Amino acid sequence: MRFIFKTDYDQDIRLLKHSGYWWSYGVLAFLLALAPFVLGGYLLSQLVFVYIYAIVGVSLTILTGFTGQVSLGHAAFLAIGAYTAGFLQSLGVPFVVYFPAAAVITGAVGMVVAIPALRLTGIYLVIATIAFGFIVEEVAARWEAVTHGNEGMRVRTADLIAGINLPRDEPGFYFLCLGTLVAAIVLALNLARSPTGRAFMAIRDSETAAKSMGVNLALYKVKSFTISAAITGMAGVLFAHKLSFISPEMFTLVLSLEFIMVIIIGGIIGLHGAVLGAVFIVMIDPFLTLLKDDVPTLISSLMLAFGAAEQTAAGVASSIGDIGAAPGMKGALYGLIIIFFIIFEPYGLYGRWLKVKLYFQLFPLYKKATFKRQKTYVKSERNR
Amino acid sequence: MFDFVQQLVNGIAVGCIYGLIALGFVLIYKATEVVNFAQGELMMLGGFFAFTFMTLMGLNYWIGFLLAVICMALLGSAIERVVVRPILGYPQFSIVMATIGLGFFARSIAGMIWSTDDLKIETPFSESVTENVVRIGGLVIADDKVSIIVATVLLCVVLYFFFSRTRMGVAMQATSQNMLAAYYMGIPVKRVFSMIWAISAAVACFAGILLAPSTLIHTNVGFLGLKAFPAAVLGGFGSIPGALVGGIIIGVIEALAGFYLPQGFKDVAAYIVLLLVLWFKPEGLFGLKMRKKV
Numbered sequence: 164m165r166f167i168f169k170t171d172y173d174q175d176i177r178l179l180k181h182s183g184y185w186w187s188y189g190v191l192a193f194l195l196a197l198a199p200f201v202l203g204g205y206l207l208s209q210l211v212f213v214y215i216y217a218i219v220g221v222s223l224t225i226l227t228g229f230t231g232q233v234s235l236g237h238a239a240f241l242a243i244g245a246y247t248a249g250f251l252q253s254l255g256v257p258f259v260v261y262f263p264a265a266a267v268i269t270g271a272v273g274m275v276v277a278i279p280a281l282r283l284t285g286i287y288l289v290i291a292t293i294a295f296g297f298i299v300e301e302v303a304a305r306w307e308a309v310t311h312g313n314e315g316m317r318v319r320t321a322d323l324i325a326g327i328n329l330p331r332d333e334p335g336f337y338f339l340c341l342g343t344l345v346a347a348i349v350l351a352l353n354l355a356r357s358p359t360g361r362a363f364m365a366i367r368d369s370e371t372a373a374k375s376m377g378v379n380l381a382l383y384k385v386k387s388f389t390i391s392a393a394i395t396g397m398a399g400v401l402f403a404h405k406l407s408f409i410s411p412e413m414f415t416l417v418l419s420l421e422f423i424m425v426i427i428i429g430g431i432i433g434l435h436g437a438v439l440g441a442v443f444i445v446m447i448d449p450f451l452t453l454l455k456d457d458v459p460t461l462i463s464s465l466m467l468a469f470g471a472a473e474q475t476a477a478g479v480a481s482s483i484g485d486i487g488a489a490p491g492m493k494g495a496l497y498g499l500i501i502i503f504f505i506i507f508e509p510y511g512l513y514g515r516w517l518k519v520k521l522y523f524q525l526f527p528l529y530k531k532a533t534f535k536r537q538k539t540y541v542k543s544e545r546n547r
Numbered sequence: 548m549f550d551f552v553q554q555l556v557n558g559i560a561v562g563c564i565y566g567l568i569a570l571g572f573v574l575i576y577k578a579t580e581v582v583n584f585a586q587g588e589l590m591m592l593g594g595f596f597a598f599t600f601m602t603l604m605g606l607n608y609w610i611g612f613l614l615a616v617i618c619m620a621l622l623g624s625a626i627e628r629v630v631v632r633p634i635l636g637y638p639q640f641s642i643v644m645a646t647i648g649l650g651f652f653a654r655s656i657a658g659m660i661w662s663t664d665d666l667k668i669e670t671p672f673s674e675s676v677t678e679n680v681v682r683i684g685g686l687v688i689a690d691d692k693v694s695i696i697v698a699t700v701l702l703c704v705v706l707y708f709f710f711s712r713t714r715m716g717v718a719m720q721a722t723s724q725n726m727l728a729a730y731y732m733g734i735p736v737k738r739v740f741s742m743i744w745a746i747s748a749a750v751a752c753f754a755g756i757l758l759a760p761s762t763l764i765h766t767n768v769g770f771l772g773l774k775a776f777p778a779a780v781l782g783g784f785g786s787i788p789g790a791l792v793g794g795i796i797i798g799v800i801e802a803l804a805g806f807y808l809p810q811g812f813k814d815v816a817a818y819i820v821l822l823l824v825l826w827f828k829p830e831g832l833f834g835l836k837m838r839k840k841v
Contacts, residue, residue, distance in 0.1 A: 233640050233643075279822060279825060279826045282825070282826070282829055283825055283829065285639050285640070286582045286639060286643060286784075287780070287784075287825060287829060289582075289640075289643055290776045290780060290821065290825075291821070291822060291825050293773065293776070293818075294776075294777070294818035294819075294821045294822055295818075295822070297773075297814075297815060297818050298815050298818055298819065298822075301811055301814055301815045304811070305810075305811040416773075420647060420651075423644065427644060491654065491655035491656075491658040491659060491663070491766075492655065493655075494651045494652070494654055494655035494658075495651070495652050495655035495656055495659075497648070497651045497652075498648040498649060498650070498651030498652025498653070498654075498655065499648070499652060500648070501644055501645065501647065501648025501651070502630055502645050502648040502649060502652070505634060505641050505644050505645045505648065506630070506633045506634055506645070509637070509641065536637060538635070538636030538637060539636055
């Protein structure tokens with residue numbers, strides 16, 4: 164067990180709180196830097212998707228985790244970022260210009276969206292952001308001069324500076340995504356320990372209390388939406404380059420739900436959650452493929468090895484394969500995962516990690532009630 | 548002018564379905580202050596149950612109707628027991644997400660059980676299009692549309708009186724305003740919850756069956772539920788007549804937008820209206836204005 168002797172107020176807000184952080188994050192950074200040279204193309208590609216989802220996860224953590232404003236329309240911000248990249252690229256604008264430009268434009272849209280959202284709380288905000296998502300999807304399908312409508316549009320390889328290309332399967336692009344993710348995380352961490360971040364959290368905990376302490380609700384909600392949208396816009400640029408083709412049907416409500424799942428599965432209480440959740444979500448597809456292809460053969464060969472009849476083994480294998488291959492399996496799995504996490508693991512994977520860590524830190528004295536959430540039956544959210 | 552009236556009537560018929568789905572939201576919201584994002588999927592399941600009873604088992608329309616409604620009511624209270632009750636008392640967002648997850652799950656499972664094809668049921672209203680129409684002046688309204696309008700209005704009236712006149716209805720309103728106080732006053736809060744979910748699922752089943760002649764039954768019917776949100780918000784979440792009026796307004800706006808505005812507006816008209824309502828009059832047409840408390 165580690166006791167930290169505090170001698171300085173700054174220690175409370177330091178990002179790397181003690182030497183353990185240097186070690187663990189150092190090893191992680193080393194492994195991630197090594198990854199593109201060790202891993203195969205498929206895994207590397209999945210890792211890039213993890214980064215992109217994690218960037219959106221960070222942006223949602225700022226909006227939902229810090230400020231308490233729920234958005235089910237983040238796919239729309241991603242779309243705006245992606246289309247900005249595609250359109251500006253087709254005009255011949257270099258990557259270094261349109262990457263920040265996409266962030267600025269998406270941020271501006273986020274600001275505009277935030278203004279009507281100021282008056283909304285709870286489900287109304289959820290519904291309004293869903294509506295926003297639909298409208299953007301429809302605009303992307305109809306505004307053919309810019310988006311090429313339902314035909315979709317090609318996004319060429321990113322030109323970093325004259326002559327230096329970042330093909331989407333090369334380490335260069337990998338490091339671009341990793342760098343953006345790290346930048347987003349550092350931004351969010353710094354935000355969380357700044358007055359702005361504290362105002363966000365005050366709004367999340369009680370709007371009325373925050374207001375009476377002099378927090379300008381409108382200003383900070385708009386700020387939160389803008390920052391979140393801008394980060395998502397950058398993720399959108401990376402997303403466009405990674406897929407090299409974008410069309411309106413990619414940015415549906417389901418994608419927004421996947422983003423929300425990222426933070427629910429990962430845990431809304433910290434930025435670790437965004438990354439863990441992104442890993443989880445991106446792994447669902449390979450997992451289903453595994454269930455379809457490899458697990459049945461593995462199980463049947465195991466059963467044969469343990470002396471089961473050949474027919475039963477084949478039968479079990481094919482039924483497992485059927486489960487994996489069933490149409491809509493992904494949707495059912497998504498549904499079950501959401502319900503499972505909401506009911507049993509409300510703080511997500513990161514929350515589980517904190518619980519395990521605390522259990523060992525306080526070994527014989529750990530109490531389950533430490534992480535118990537308070538249930539309130541009295542407060543009617545309509546009256547808030 | 549004639550086109551306008553015809554569009555208006557079509558809009559009203561579609562709007563009644565939105566109203567019927569919105570009614571499901573409103574019931575659950577009114578009684579438990581939970582928003583059920585899986586309402587559209589409950590409607591879809593209702594349609595599939597009806598298909599099972601009417602087409603697969605070959606029962607009479609009305610018997611099949613009744614059985615499907617009963618099954619859905621049971622399913623509704625089962626869902627309440629398994630998914631909603633464990634997370635009661637937590638922030639509303641948890642329940643929103645849980646019901647969204649439920650919607651995903653229901654859609655996939657229905658696809659696995661009943662296949663993802665378009666299914667049809669034989670109804671007394673849809674046998675042949677040419678004969679079963681009601682003519683008023685020059686207007687032509689198909690029978691299935693008439694059945695939707697009549698059933699929706701009837702259901703709304705019944706439920707309105709249920710909430711305002713019966714003991715159980717008043718108990719439900721009390722539960723919605725303050726669960727704990729209602730419990731102290733001797734209201735069986737848990738029973739209220741499973742009952743309202745049962746009623747709401749039954750209403751969804753009504754919508755699913757009435758809708759079956761015009762849209763067929765398939766797994767994506769549930770997405771209509773998303774169109775019902777603007778209706779519920781416009782009417783003021785928590786008001787039964789509001790759901791109906793909101794649904795009709797949204798249906799009419801959609802029909803007119805499809806007729807008079809360029810292509811593309813039809814699909815988003817409802818959401819634009821929704822954003823405008825939330826922007827200018829967030830409490831909706833019939834909603835109560837609430838004061839904020841800490």
